[in-house]
Each structure stands twice: as C-alpha cells, then as structure tokens.
Amino acid sequence: MFVHMSIHTPRAGQEQALIDSMHRYSQAMQGHPGYQRAHALRDRDSGRLVGLAIWDSESAWSAARPAMQAAIEKDDFDAWEIEPPTVFHMDEV
Numbered sequence: 434m435f436v437h438m439s440i441h442t443p444r445a446g447q448e449q450a451l452i453d454s455m456h457r458y459s460q461a462m463q464g465h466p467g468y469q470r471a472h473a474l475r476d477r478d479s480g481r482l483v484g485l486a487i488w489d490s491e492s493a494w495s496a497a498r499p500a501m502q503a504a505i506e507k508d509d510f511d512a513w514e515i516e517p518p519t520v521f522h523m524d525e526v
Contacts, residue, residue: 435490436523438483439518440518442518451510456473457505458484461503467492467496472485
C-alpha cells in the first residue's frame with residue numbers, strides 16, 4: 434500500500450476554491466489501476482485541509498499522476514494557500 438497525503442493551509446475566504454481543486458484532483462484518480470480511495474478532509478481546530486489518497490503501490494500513483502496534474506493545472510494555489518502544502522509519501526509498515 435502507498436499513501437499520498439498533503440496538508441494545505443487555505444487563505445481566509447479561499448477554502449472552497451481549494452476544496453474544489455482537491456475534489457478535481459481526486460476525481461482524476463478514479464478508474465486508474467491501483468487506485469483504492471481518496472478523501473478531502475478538514476481539521477476541526479486549525480481549518481487545514483488534508484488530501485489523503487490510498488493506492489496499491491507508488492508505481493500505480495506515479496502512472497496516474499499526469500492525469501491528476503492536468504486536472505489542476507490552471508488552479509491558482511498562490512492565491513488560495515498561505516504556504517505550499519506539506520506532502521507525505523508513506524508506505525505501510
């Protein structure tokens with residue numbers, strides 16, 4: 434199992450634009466071999482947004498990555514986020 438997790442800090446008033454982008458990104462994953470599931474989550478205390486995607490393997494995620502990037506290529510993250518996201522690539526242990 435391979436997990437891609439990104440933690441986003443949205444600017445005030447830009448939360449929905451960022452959430453919509455996260456949904457486009459996860460919709461682009463669907464149907465690719467090795468995709469299991471994805472979730473867009475909000476931390477109750479900080480308001481940070483977390484993207485969590487679970488794949489069979491890193492190679493499956495990598496193969497689908499061009500489609501995911503294409504789905505968000507015109508998104509204005511500089512306007513939507515306070516800072517670049519923190520990204521984790523994790524393996525089951």
